[in-house]
Amino acid sequence: MKYRHLAGIFALTLVGCASQPTSTPFEPSQHWVTQTLDNGLTYHLYPDSNESVSIRLYVHAGSFQETLRQAGYAHYVEHMAFNGSIHYEHNDVIDMVAKSGGQFGADLNAYTNYSQTVYQLDLPDNQHMDDALLWMRDIADGLTFDPQEVEKEKGVILGEFRFRRSEPDTLYEHFADGSDYLTYDPLGNRSNVQMATADGLREFYQTWYQPQLTEVIITGNITLEQGEKWVRQYFSDWKQGTTPRPARPALSQQNTSDLIYTASAGDAPRLSLFYPQGEIRIADQETLLEYRFDEIATRLMEHRLQNAFYNAALPTQDLAAFNYNTDDQRYTELTIAFPVEQRAASQSLFLNTLASLRDHGATQQELDMVLQSYRDDLENFDWYRSQLTPNTLADDRVYAISYDEVLPSDLEYKKGLKALLSAATLQRINQHLNAFLTVNPMIELVGAENEDLNTLEKSTDSLRQILQQPGLMETVSQVDTPFLSPAAPGDIVHTQTFSNYPDLTQWTLSNGVEVYYLRSSHAGDDVYLRYASLGGASALPRDLYPAGQLAVNVASRSGLGNLSNVQLNNYLKENNIYLGPYINETSHGVEMSANKKQLGNVFALLNQLTREIHVDDNQLASVKSETIQAIEQDKASPAGQLLYAINHGSYTEGSKHWLFSEADYQQVTPEQIYQVHHELFQKQRNNTLVIVANTSPTELQTLLRQYVGSLQFDAGSTPDFSVGYRDPIQARLELPINNHANTQYFVRMIAPVRTADAKTVFMDDLLMRIVNKRLTAVVRENQSLDYSPFAMAVNSDSEHGVDWILSASVEPADAQKVENAFDEVIQSLAQSISADETAIVAKQLITDLNNMQKNASGMAWYINRYVINDFGLDAALDMEATTRSITASDLTQRAQQIFGASATKQKVLMTPQPDAI
Structure with a gap:
């Protein structure tokens, strides 16, 4: 134990000596x-x-x-x-x-x-x-x-x-x-x-x-x-007392011996390494520089580990590197979770990759991609500062009080970033990596239920031996032309402006894609894109449902254009581009963001992703393994068993909500992944691109013609948005499977009503706030049955029906009380909503919508949602007027549809196992 602490201190001091000859306290912010x-x-x-x-x-x-x-x-x-x-x-x-x-x-x-x-x-x-x-x-x-x-x-x-x-x-x-x-x-x-x-x-x-x-x-x-x-x-009239202010607690003595235990039900086997990084408190510029060196090292390790596992196509449930903070001290955690049968291979690759990084260091390309975010922070500092909200500022002050820190001035913050960018040479960072990874880490081993803990404990010595072996140098080839050239450009055939929203422009492209551009100062120097259409699983034939759930992960890990999966990962990080394709129940698309200097690359990525994907057999096998392991973990946990019972008792096997078996995913073929891509991304179903940025429309128009207007689509059929409920749905489920001494109680309300327009969407938001307020009043405040009862909607946009869940966790002896309390709330909702309630939640919604208008990413999502679902963009943009148009009578009528006699009610109780009480 003593050796470990001394080794850690000595190793980190090797790097710290040159950078910490003095202590330079922060100049405090003059804004405060x-x-x-x-x-x-x-x-x-x-x-x-x-x-x-x-x-x-x-x-x-x-x-x-x-x-x-x-x-x-x-x-x-x-x-x-x-x-x-x-x-x-x-x-x-x-x-x-x-x-x-x-x-x-x-x-x-x-x-x-x-x-x-x-x-x-x-x-x-x-x-x-x-x-x-x-x-x-x-x-x-x-x-x-x-x-x-x-x-x-x-x-x-x-x-x-x-x-x-x-x-x-x-x-x-x-x-x-x-x-x-x-x-x-x-x-x-x-x-x-x-x-x-x-x-x-x-x-x-x-x-x-x-x-x-x-x-x-x-x-x-x-x-x-x-x-x-x-x-x-x-x-000022609060009388002063005599109790002295408590001294700041001394640094705690932490137990850093190895930790070996069996995973909780539903969790995966895991290996984690913990490297001590000292006190959380950052007192001066030197400590901040050391903290940022640790941060850079952590990002480099995560990036290298991701590439190693992408390249090897080994299945993982989790792979990450991040800060793990105890109450007063900071650690870097490097963690990998895997199928139990892959433990040896996964641990070996994980440790060998870290050894390679320790002994041979990062490349200049890798360091540049990590430093890019710090360069952006410095370049855009004044804009970022202008976007800070009062609650963020207040919380920053609370944090500073808690850790006895100084909130630095703007000049000090810029000074710190400049010092970092000057000091973070490849040689210095590689020295830091070497010192960082030379420390003997604490090992956490989480075993599967069928693994022997004594055997795992004995394996820690061999794991350290693997880590201490000389690492091999790794290389990644470069690609000059990452993506295929687009086809012949399209054109903009129609332009529309909005008199009530002058910053919004709509362009219709020659291939039918509708483009909405919101020019917003809140985007700063970044650009946010949301490309989507209606469809998702609803547009797929039933035999492609399992493939649809695997497609995003498989395609993302199989490379794109002329880039392998590792090269694609490097490319995105080098250019600081976020790429997030998705397929859900009723829509599909891709979310992207980057600095606007990367606009051309962003549009090239979108074009390539839409035109053509790759499917690597090894990556498909890896994603299948991960999915099957996740299902097995779910079925081993009470929460997962509950979910499957509710799901299979509520939906037909033809429903897009049906939870499939391990065998269904095992049978997915590469051809089916390609079919999913063709059905969803190469067909026209009111395909819509929303862009939020603060840039010239002329530049966007050129890129739109080249990269989006050039896309070719087949005609897509109208998706079937029916849900596929069983008839009848079992009215009551009681499952004695909880491994904790409490009862989870749920009420599910299913109503065959449509969400047809923006006003109805707003009404459901208001009604959800009222439901949660009444639940809190009755279940928590009046009857003291639960700390945090809640309600939420689980239906997707455009589905033919609404599906709401109300839930609480109570003492087993209070199960009947909470059931009566929920009945009381539901009954009251079906009777009336008051004008006072309506006014209160309307003010809350207006506040939230006003805040969202300052969030560029949020506005891209918002506009896209209301356009592709045909909820009505004008009403959605006139947020305050639409909210104020909703009356208590409107909400009462909507509440009666969802909670009244015509709705289907399902009650679900997950009660304790006999040995859990």
């Missing part, structure tokens, strides 16, 4: 104003031009401030802030948040950690600042701790245990073994929660909720004068 009131309360203000406002109340008290007798009290007090105070009785604060246009829900408005409790409100404007700050002031010293409310909240908190602690976090618990982090779990323990009293909670509250232990953060649509006035008005 920080002051302290006479009573010791610190406040941070960040005025900007955004319309929205974000508020945070940060209390320096968490589970580390509890005695063992008080375990869980900091978190319990956080809950009580929503259950009665001087100015807000019971759950009035929830109504206040909703009426202001804000969101309420689990984790949205407060959280408790080891050293802090944070309350947060994100408001669409500054019109409700007084209401919000009045609640924050109540949190300070005005919580009432009504004994009845305290008692009632126990059920909610116990529900949070089910929500957060249903599965053991084996890895985290291993790292934290023997430390205070494991002893002082912020949730506490169930027995303490059950025995908690109003007096006990009040004692903790009065000890730790004091102004000198508290910080207030306000960002967004305020002036500096307004912010200071509000803080003084609401907090």
Whole structure:
């Protein structure tokens, strides 16, 4: 153990010596104003031009401030802030948040950690600042701790245990073994929660909720004068206490011995390596540079590992390299999950690839592709800065307080990027890689159920020996012409503008493709494309359904044009292009994004992907293996067994929703993958391309003629969007398969109604918010049965029907109670929706839609969705008018369609296995 730590410190210091001769603290950002009131309360203000406002109340008290007798009290007090105070009785604060246009829900408005409790409100404007700050002031010293409310909240908190602690976090618990982090779990323990009293909670509250232990953060649509006035008005009379601010916890001693255990049901066998990278806190430019060197090394390792497994066509369930943070320390995790029969081959390739990178380093091409994102960050820094929202800024300040960091000035941030780009030479990065991978890592081995853990434990020495062997040099050949030249160019035959939306232009191409170009400053120097059409699985004959589910992965791993799979991966990263083809139940297409300097390459990629794909037999076999393993894992887990039971009990075998067997996927042929591509990407079904960028329309028109107008399509038939439900659907399913001591309860509502236009889409969004609000009110707040009941729609756009699921996780003894509670909610929805409810959720939707208009990628998706489904683009673009046109009567009628007597109701209970109780 000592050797491992010393080796890690020594190896990383070899690289760090030259870069860390001194400590250069950050110059703090001048955008922030920080002051302290006479009573010791610190406040941070960040005025900007955004319309929205974000508020945070940060209390320096968490589970580390509890005695063992008080375990869980900091978190319990956080809950009580929503259950009665001087100015807000019971759950009035929830109504206040909703009426202001804000969101309420689990984790949205407060959280408790080891050293802090944070309350947060994100408001669409500054019109409700007084209401919000009045609640924050109540949190300070005005919580009432009504004994009845305290008692009632126990059920909610116990529900949070089910929500957060249903599965053991084996890895985290291993790292934290023997430390205070494991002893002082912020949730506490169930027995303490059950025995908690109003007096006990009040004692903790009065000890730790004091102004000198508290910080207030306000960002967004305020002036500096307004912010200071509000803080003084609401907090200056809060009496200073005597409790000293807790010292920042010392770095914990972490357990980094090897970890070997059996996978949970539904998880795959795995090998992971953990390399220690030191403290999370970044205090100065030198630490930041070292952090970024680690980040570059991590990206290079992930890229090299991806290429190695692509080239070998070995099946994987997961392959990644990323930061794994414990509460105060940072590790780099390199991980591979695989079919159990491929353990030896996968582990050997994984370790040999890392050894090669350690001994021979990265290539200049690989380093350039990783550094490109940092160059883009520097080049576009001012634009990125302008896009920061008040809630992001507020959360950045919370993070800085938590880790005692300085938020650097814009000049400092640019300075750090310039220093990185200057220092990150190939020689220096390869030295860093060598030092990084010379460290003896912690090994995590996750075994399959049929693997012997003793054998796995003994294998760690041989794994280290493989890693320590000299690595072989790897080379990748280059391709001068990556893609085939497009056919003869097409033309633009029609142009349309929109008087109410002057930044949007529509072009119709000679081959029938409709193009929508939204010129948006929110895109910055990037371009976002969404090319799609109706169809997806609905456009395929039944015998091609399994092939349709494999096609994207197989084609993506088989190369494109003149590029092999490895060369394609390199090409995308070199040019910083995101390529995301997809096939779902009712549509298919490709999502792309890049810097607008790459526009020509993006259009060439789109042209090639549409015209021709490759299908490599080895890659097809690999994807089949992965899919079959995923099915086997699902069937081994209670959640998977539940899913299959619901699916096969709800749909006919001809339905596109039917979950297929391992044998169905094993029989997929290369010819079927080609057929899927031809049926979906080479036929015309209102094919639509949406582009969101801030560039010249003339440049786009040239590329459109060359790369999109030149595409040739066969005529496509109208897809069948019927769902294929069984008749009848079993009204009730009870499955005693849960391996946890709780009952999962679901109600499914299926109604044969269409979603015909934009107004109906908006109505369903509003109604979903109302359903979730009522579920929270009845199931959580009134009856304390669950922490996070929820509702969601599972039907796809254009399907002939809606399909909604309502769910909760409860104690087995409360199964009948939750069933009655859900019946109550569903019954109330079928009766009426009030005007007040309608107005509240309409304001929330308008806020969300206004925010989405600032998201270029989101707008590409939004326009594409409403066009290809023929929901009506004009109504979709006139977001506020369409939302305000919806009345309570409209929503009542829609709710009656979905929750009324004509809908099909299915109740599903997953109850504990006998040995799980």
